[in-house]
Amino acid sequence: MDKRPIGVFDSGVGGLTAIKELKAILPHEDMVYFGDTARVPYGTRSDETVTRYTQQCIRFLLSRDVKLIVVACGTASAVALPRIADSLPVPVMGVVPSGVAAAVTATRSDHIGVIGTAAAIRSRAYEYAIHGHSDTVRVSATACPLFVPLAEEGWGEGEIAHLTAEAYLAQLREESPDVLILGCTHYPLLEGTIGDVMGTGVTLINPAKQTALDAKKYLEDGGGLSEKDTPGEILYYVSDTGEGFRRIARWFLGETVSVQASVDIESY
Ligand code: DGL
Numbered sequence: 001m002d003k004r005p006i007g008v009f010d011s012g013v014g015g016l017t018a019i020k021e022l023k024a025i026l027p028h029e030d031m032v033y034f035g036d037t038a039r040v041p042y043g044t045r046s047d048e049t050v051t052r053y054t055q056q057c058i059r060f061l062l063s064r065d066v067k068l069i070v071v072a073c074g075t076a077s078a079v080a081l082p083r084i085a086d087s088l089p090v091p092v093m094g095v096v097p098s099g100v101a102a103a104v105t106a107t108r109s110d111h112i113g114v115i116g117t118a119a120a121i122r123s124r125a126y127e128y129a130i131h132g133h134s135d136t137v138r139v140s141a142t143a144c145p146l147f148v149p150l151a152e153e154g155w156g157e158g159e160i161a162h163l164t165a166e167a168y169l170a171q172l173r174e175e176s177p178d179v180l181i182l183g184c185t186h187y188p189l190l191e192g193t194i195g196d197v198m199g200t201g202v203t204l205i206n207p208a209k210q211t212a213l214d215a216k217k218y219l220e221d222g223g224g225l226s227e228k229d230t231p232g233e234i235l236y237y238v239s240d241t242g243e244g245f246r247r248i249a250r251w252f253l254g255e256t257v258s259v260q261a262s263v264d265i266e267s268y
Contacts, residue, residue, distance in 0.1 A: 043117020
């Protein structure tokens, strides 16, 4: 039994898609969420910058005495984790392996689409992980950078989101994978729009779902569940104003969240 919280971070509101799944699957766990709202987006930045930001987010969560860190950011998982995973004092899980495992199980045509930020797609991390399961699976990958500000703005649905998705996904739709990984944790906030544009024949994979299941299994196997029988408490931190963050959290999680404090993340 381990009463310490699970740490979760993202560049902004995207990691709330992981919080939603983690809450459903591990309802008694305490969690600490950090949204790096002062520096979002990560996906347009260099590998070095994404790695530095990721290290700082991890240091902040370690200062809150977490037992496990879920990197609820496709970009940080794809770009930074392979560089730093070996040097960390607590277990750290990214969203790439879990999302890929779910996609490989779901595909019937052995053709998987991946969408993510420019940095995540450039890293080819999803592609390598898919080929780690099977080198015969075809992968079609596309970066969709504007989905992140749309999600941060709460504009995941409606005409602008739809037109943006049409522009980004036209080529992918022609290549017609039967499964599409939402390789950035912001993208489930546009799931309805992406699903409409891709059509009903395409199964959308939200990696946060499998990541939450994998986190549960990891804690169960290692005797690390909290064993509380009351609902877990989630503390939210951001690095800038929490205004937009609270608005999206209310809409997406269906509850009012209070942000504990604005963290000076550059000092970590
Ligand atoms: N939600 C993050 C991801 O999964 C970051 C997006 C961004 O900040 O560009 O990639």
